[in-house]
Amino acid sequence: MSKPSIPKGTRDFGPRAMARRQWVCSTIRGVFERHGFLPVETPSFENLKTLTGKYGEEGDKLIFRILNNGDYLSKANAEALISKDSKLLTPTISKKALRYDLTVPFARFVVMNRNELTFPFRRYQIQPVWRGDRPGKGRYQEFTQCDADIIGSTSALCELDLVQVFSEALDALGVPGYTVLINDRRILAAVALSMGVGADRLTDWTVAVDKYDKVGVEGVVKELEVRGFDHDVASGIEKLFEINSASNSLDVLSNIASVISSNSEGMKGVSDMRTLLSRATADGIDAPKIKFDAMLARGLDYYTGAIFEVRVADSPVGSICGGGRYDDLTGIFGWSGMSGVGISFGVDRIEDVLTHFNKFPDALDLTTDVLVMYMNEKNCDVELQLVSQLRSQGLAVEMYPDPVKLKKQMKYAGDRDIPFVVMIGDAERTAGKVTLKNMSDGSQELLLTTEVFKYVSS
């Protein structure tokens, strides 16, 4: 017995899920467009070289590679093949890979199209991405991201713009109890330095710190020790945690500032964060919707300035949005000095959250407005004419394709939640009229074909 199946970490989306997902995407798209972002799409797969080395060591492992076509083994590295060295073998048999996110392909796009684009360039992109992660709650191997990026400006107004997008979109979606967490990689680096963590160990350190919300302070301390940091560094975390637990974001920033006051880059971060918070407040975006979190680190390698993450209280899944500033992502593709900042909404996790809290609006499901019954096998001209007429008036109309028993056609309309049914039997045909049945209350009216639209649309 071979039942069909789909790969783990992937899902089919039926009409109901699609109605919800399309609503989520179009809501976000609307906000993007009101902020002047322009749409872009890129291929689902890229040259492997475009993607590798951008997501950190762990991230690179999760990139789905595409096997070369043809007799790929003939060109494989023979030595690697014999010694079963996958790491060495892979680049010789795979030259393409599925995109891991939308930001890196966008950076590649910007470099390739630099002459046609007007900067600062704002683009949005809504497409699926793929990660070879172990699937779990809220984690899929294929999922859809809605990205908005502004590239070609270092202004802190860009960060404000994106924070506004977060707030407007999440409010419009009705996501309950969300918080936009913000931090700055420069602050993180300065704090680490003040504890004696050099730039070379910074990634290691941030990865450990990032786990704080999962494992708590003791967990992070333990993690740091496992990673070979000395005791002073580990105990420094306890102090950082204490600073971070102040209730007011500005207080946290002040305390941080006193720790890193001698670090000019770090202080620049602090001042940018202060500006961002006060401008957001002026725009009505305040705690608990936005919060500075000194422990927020995020995994991706390419962030250099502000970083964002959106979490939902009591959520069944992890963060639903992420983002940050990357100062030189285009530099890797040969064009330096293009600072960008972007955010990403996770459609799938937003769907999970709204489903979990039962917050989807009612009546998202699309259905046909009118079903025309097929009653007279010999002649259905009148029916087809009515169908065309109602469609041209803007209604969604279908005719039952087979002249089967009315009971069956009626059940079909009921199962599909079609609100109106038109019957044209011998009696109606003779009278030059049609019967319109309202499926919700069962009432029926004898009408001229020209009157149907008015009844249905009222």
Add this chain to the structure above:
RNA sequence: GUGGGUAUAGCUCAGUUGGUUAGAGCACUGGUUUGUGGUACCAGGGGCCGUGGGUUCAAAUCCCAUUAUCCACCCCA
């Protein structure tokens, strides 16, 4: 990658200390009702009991292996 659970109809699941014809609900088809859905009643179709081996007179049931899947850990938007 580690530990634990699960695998029986399209779906959700029962199935006794191993015992002869493997059940229910939902869904589906037909009927009660030849021009009327949702309710009710009646009838019907549908199963290699995940796969392979073993124990036994006898296995859905016990044992071993294997695969898939779920949960936790690990890791990670």
